[in-house]
Amino acid sequence: MPEKIKLGLIQTSSEATHDGNVEKTFSLIREAASKGAQIICTQELFTSDYFCQNHDEAHFNKAVDLPGGLTDATGVLARELGVVIISSLFERREAGLYHNSATVHDADGSLLGIYRKMHIPEDPGFHEKYYFTPGDTGFKAFDTKFGRIGVLICWDQWFPEGARLTALEGAQILFYPTAIGVLPEEDDEVKREFMDAWEIMHRSHAVANGCYVAAVNRVGQEKDIRFWGDSFVSGPFGKILAQAGDAEEILISEIDFSLIEKQRRTWPFLRDRRIDAYEGISKRMGRKN
Numbered sequence: 676m677p678e679k680i681k682l683g684l685i686q687t688s689s690e691a692t693h694d695g696n697v698e699k700t701f702s703l704i705r706e707a708a709s710k711g712a713q714i715i716c717t718q719e720l721f722t723s724d725y726f727c728q729n730h731d732e733a734h735f736n737k738a739v740d741l742p743g744g745l746t747d748a749t750g751v752l753a754r755e756l757g758v759v760i761i762s763s764l765f766e767r768r769e770a771g772l773y774h775n776s777a778t779v780h781d782a783d784g785s786l787l788g789i790y791r792k793m794h795i796p797e798d799p800g801f802h803e804k805y806y807f808t809p810g811d812t813g814f815k816a817f818d819t820k821f822g823r824i825g826v827l828i829c830w831d832q833w834f835p836e837g838a839r840l841t842a843l844e845g846a847q848i849l850f851y852p853t854a855i856g857v858l859p860e861e862d863d864e865v866k867r868e869f870m871d872a873w874e875i876m877h878r879s880h881a882v883a884n885g886c887y888v889a890a891v892n893r894v895g896q897e898k899d900i901r902f903w904g905d906s907f908v909s910g911p912f913g914k915i916l917a918q919a920g921d922a923e924e925i926l927i928s929e930i931d932f933s934l935i936e937k938q939r940r941t942w943p944f945l946r947d948r949r950i951d952a953y954e955g956i957s958k959r960m961g962r963k964n
Contacts, residue, residue: 678933680821682848682887683712683758684926686906686919688895689724693737696722697745701752707925708756713782713821716761718893718906719829719854720775723765727803728898734806738767746778746786754784759819761826763852766791768808775807775828777852782820790815792828793837800858800900803830816844822932829853832876832890835883836956842884843945847935849880853892856902870903874915881909885939887930894921911938 685703690696700721707715720726722745726734739745741764753760759782766776766789775792791810795803814837816825825846831837832851841849855873857866873890881888887910894904907918908928917928939945955961 676820676822676932679929679931680713681711682889682908682926682928682930683707683710683715684889684891684906684908684919684928685715685717685721686891686894686904686926687718687721687923688902689893689897691724693722697748701748703925704752704758704760705756707927708758710925710927712758712925712927714759714761714819714824714848714850716850716889716891717763717852718891719763719852720765721763721852721893725854725893725897725900725902727806728800728900730802730805735767735773738765738773741766741768741776741778741789742786746780749778750780750784750786753780753782757782759821759824761824761850761852763828765806772808773806774810775803776810777826777828777850779817779819779824779826781817787817787819788812788815790826790828792831794830794834796830814840814844816841816846822847824848824850826850826852829855832873832880835880838880838884838888842886846886847932848887848889848930849884851877851888851890853890853906854902855892856900858899866903870905874905874907877907878909878913878915881911882913882938882942883944885911885935885942885944887911887935889928891926894923911935 766774793810797804825841891906904921919926
């Protein structure tokens with residue numbers, strides 16, 4: 676495994692159709708690979724618009740089988756380019772059983788596995804509980820040609836437990852495919868407040884776990900949500916190494932795996948964890964009432 680590699684984050688807007696989104700994203704993956712990216716990650720639910728803004732049974736028709744035709748095509752692309760591809764997808768698992776999932780293809784085209792989003796939100800404009808069954812894969816890491824990586828999805832980003840458990844599985848990089856933005860009643864001041872919280876949370880995951888974190892968001896206006904983009908990569912010390920703007924962009928960032936060892940020697944948080952004292956973390960609330 677090389678000491679230094681390049682990440683490619685595909686920040687784009689949504690096309691009207693499944694085929695249009697796949698064609699567009701595959702083209703951007705090719706472009707990212709031509710710029711030297713070795714691990715490439717899509718935004719959340721890249722094959723469709725963000726359909727969770729309302730309840731509509733017809734949206735279930737946007738789901739795909741995993742594995743299936745799309746994963747086959749992604750594997751061919753990964754093998755052709757010699758890159759790792761992380762794809763965020765709407766999965767049809769069985770009749771009436773759907774997930775917000777991510778697949779990981781290694782550089783030889785093999786499908787290493789699937790991660791299913793564990794935390795499912797239910798907020799104004801983000802009605803995901805109607806569509807997605809909570810994941811049952813647990814938090815996991817995948818050995819790829821270019822490093823051991825973990826994948827979590829959007830709402831997972833607000834939970835330090837998910838980042839910690841994935842890091843404990845040995846993940847050197849945590850990827851977060853994301854769809855986050857603001858509603859019409861939320862002005863630029865609110866947007867800035869939300870974005871600051873979003874960035875701080877990811878950077879804290881990087882610091883607390885001594886790893887890299889890559890968050891990739893979509894952009895553009897989709898019905899009531901304005902997605903703000905600003906995809907970024909944080910290093911183990913919490914420094915933002917590269918960040919996109921609010922337009923379509925392929926974000927390329929070089930990372931140096933040796934900094935993980937350096938950070939963990941400087942701040943040995945994993946060494947000093949009191950695993951004998953954390954029993955209460957598995958309870959909803961620690962108070963007796």
